[in-house]
Amino acid sequence: xxxxxxxxxxxxxxxxxxxxxxxxxxxxxxxxxxxxxxxxxxxxxxxxxxxxxxxxxxxxxxxxxxxxxxxxxxxxxxxxxxxxxxxxxxxxxxxxxxxxxxxxxxxxxxxxxxxxxxxxxxxxxxxxxxxxxxxxxxxxxxxxxxxxxxxxxxxxxxxxxxxxxxxxxxxxxxxxxxxxxxxxxxxxxxxxxxxxxxxxxxxxxxxxxxxxxxxxxxxxxxxxxxxx
Numbered sequence: 001x002x003x004x005x006x007x008x009x010x011x012x013x014x015x016x017x018x019x020x021x022x023x024x025x026x027x028x029x030x031x032x033x034x035x036x037x038x039x040x041x042x043x044x045x046x047x048x049x050x051x052x053x054x055x056x057x058x059x060x061x062x063x064x065x066x067x068x069x070x071x072x073x074x075x076x077x078x079x080x081x082x083x084x085x086x087x088x089x090x091x092x093x094x095x096x097x098x099x100x101x102x103x104x105x106x107x108x109x110x111x112x113x114x115x116x117x118x119x120x121x122x123x124x125x126x127x128x129x130x131x132x133x134x135x136x137x138x139x140x141x142x143x144x145x146x147x148x149x150x151x152x153x154x155x156x157x158x159x160x161x162x163x164x165x166x167x168x169x170x171x172x173x174x175x176x177x178x179x180x181x182x183x184x185x186x187x188x189x190x191x192x193x194x195x196x197x198x199x200x201x202x203x204x205x206x207x208x209x210x211x212x213x214x215x216x217x218x219x220x221x222x223x224x225x226x227x228x
Contacts, residue, residue, distance in 0.1 A: 006047045007048060011071050011124060012071075012125050014123040014128060015212045016078075021119070021121060029042065030042040030065065038063045043070065066119065066120055068120070126204060126205070127203075129168070130198060133196065145193050149182035149185075153220055155221065158179045160188070160214050160216065161173070161212070162211075162212055174188075175188065
């Protein structure tokens with residue numbers, strides 16, 4: 001049995017990756033993601049020494065798979081807070097309620113193996129970027145800014161990506177997985193309008209450009225119910 005103090009802990013990820021672990025190609029230390037052609041190391045059952053050995057010999061950013069017990073609370077708060085619904089009627093209180101609701105909805109119906117529960121994939125960073133208004137404040141701003149596009153009837157998610165540069169500004173805001181033209185355009189408009197500033201991320205003690213993702217769910221039916 002491994003010693004408790006030799007466990008991996010307090011890891012920060014740049015963002016929770018949405019790619020499917022099981023669909024990736026195997027290699028001896030994990031998987032290879034076909035979308036970004038990166039190696040994704042499986043650290044779920046690894047020791048801190050094994051983790052540090054891989055980090056030490058890596059010349060580029062390392063992507064890994066971790067259980068929640070191995071992750072930093074800052075990242076877990078970010079991962080949880082990025083699950084909210086855009087109904088066109090959002091206010092800060094409603095947004096917080098939807099965070100909890102959406103988190104429950106995406107939970108698996110059945111847990112098959114303990115080690116598969118609450119597992120995240122992402123690029124490892126020493127210090128994750130933090131919005132100046134906090135994650136909750138940042139997402140509340142987005143919730144207030146987003147309007148339900150007229151004529152939108154389709155429910156689903158829009159995944160938006162942006163880079164936080166070394167000065168804390170958001171750059172290269174793009175849709176990496178869209179819903180439709182109406183929803184995609186509204187998400188881009190809202191994120192750019194909010195124009196949040198961040199405390200930049202750090203890697204090996206230096207300020208770095210960090211990529212981040214936010215999934216936004218549109219639910220036209222929920223918007224109609226709130227209007228009644």
